[in-house]
């Protein structure tokens with residue numbers, strides 16, 4: 282099988298428990314909760330997406346076989362086989378991730394992290410599972426390393442989420458697209474953590490740092 286890749290590049294992980302870590306980012310094209318087209322946003326299950334995952338026209342984007350993709354990731358990482366870390370994201374990466382890709386990346390010594398909306402069970406070979414639930418969708422992947430909830434999200438049942446088997450529970454202010462909305466969302470996230478100490482704040486550091 283070949284994979285539809287929007288972009289693949291070297292950067293630092295910007296958010297979540299591994300914020301600041303050197304990482305290859307592999308963004309797959311396509312999502313099951315929104316077409317990615319603005320005309321469909323208001324009728325989509327997920328309406329606050331801040332990511333362009335449509336097509337294959339990003340940095341190093343295109344169609345790849347598993348071995349080609351693993352080779353590209355290793356090339357982007359550069360010298361040194363230790364500490365290799367790849368974040369597979371999207372869109373919804375579990376629409377495409379399979380045994381062949383996981384094996385090819387492990388064969389290149391990558392530790393594999395995934396960022397998924399949790400509506401499709403994640404591949405068991407993945408080393409770090411980060412799930413970001415979207416209100417109105419059914420999360421089937423209820424265990425993993427990191428649950429990262431974008432906030433505020435009307436309709437999210439955080440009490441139910443607290444019963445899921447994650448090591449870390451994170452609240453991340455929604456990118457509202459303008460300074461005023463962002464300030465309000467940050468305040469809402471801080472207030473949430475203040476009253477729910479199981480959760481802690483995650484910030485999108487890459488946006489502050491000008492990283493992709």
Ligand code: SF4
Nearest residue numbers: 312315327330372398
């Ligand atoms: S689930 Fe994730 S990738 Fe899909 S539309 Fe929502 S935020 Fe974007």
